[in-house]
């Protein structure tokens with residue numbers, strides 16, 4: 001799982017101290033504190049490294065946690081400029097250490113939540129950041145609002161030695177991947193998986209098992225990687241969801257991974273969870 005992106009944050013989130021005003025004040029003032037600067041999906045760089053200087057009073061910065069050297073990490077939203085690089089590009093290039101990419105995912109998701117939740121969802125008044133960034137409070141109606149994570153089921157279904165993969169029209173030509181979809185309110189993970197596979201490909205799923213998970217900060221999903229056993233094999237694609245879906249033999253998927261597929265088909269990159277659950281299915 002080493003090359004799976006966003007799963008290697010070394011930070012102790014230290015949640016018990018988020019409401020400790022004296023502690024936060026000291027951490028914000030510490031010159032050794034690391035402060036990330038993000039503008040939407042992009043992050044400020046210092047040549048090929050993350051820019052992390054504590055260069056200004058950080059009353060609006062969000063606390064991320066403490067690293068292994070007992071340095072605090074914060075993140076704040078700023079205006080973009082040419083030193084900024086997109087997080088997606090940094091993930092694809094794998095040019096930063098896995099730990100730093102993972103911290104960036106945390107920063108990106110929580111900053112996005114603040115950026116899109118500036119007003120109370122109950123009464124519409126402007127809300128204020130609290131708990132070092134892990135709550136927004138509305139003074140007008142006293143409501144509290146908490147950061148959102150949106151769970152997504154992503155799965156590979158198996159049937160008699162073959163594996164179900166699909167592709168969306170917007171993807172690179174020839175690329176296939178695991179089926180996926182957002183969970184709905186009131187659903188179990190298993191029910192969401194069975195619903196999505198039936199809706200997208202017409203396949204009924206019996207047994208479901210869990211493989212692993214991955215935060216996906218575009219903007220704040222949690223990918224839940226699953227395997228399942230199919231109960232039928234006739235695929236009926238929903239064209240609103242997928243361009244196509246089909247069953248693949250093990251040898252064919254192996255050739256897609258190593259770039260030797262005769263039709264030039266490819267499968268997901270190792271930074272994405274789909275790659276790992278396809279491998280888990282083959283195993």
Ligand SMILES: [Zn+2]
Pocket residue numbers: 120121122123124125138139140141142143
């Ligand atoms: Zn309110």
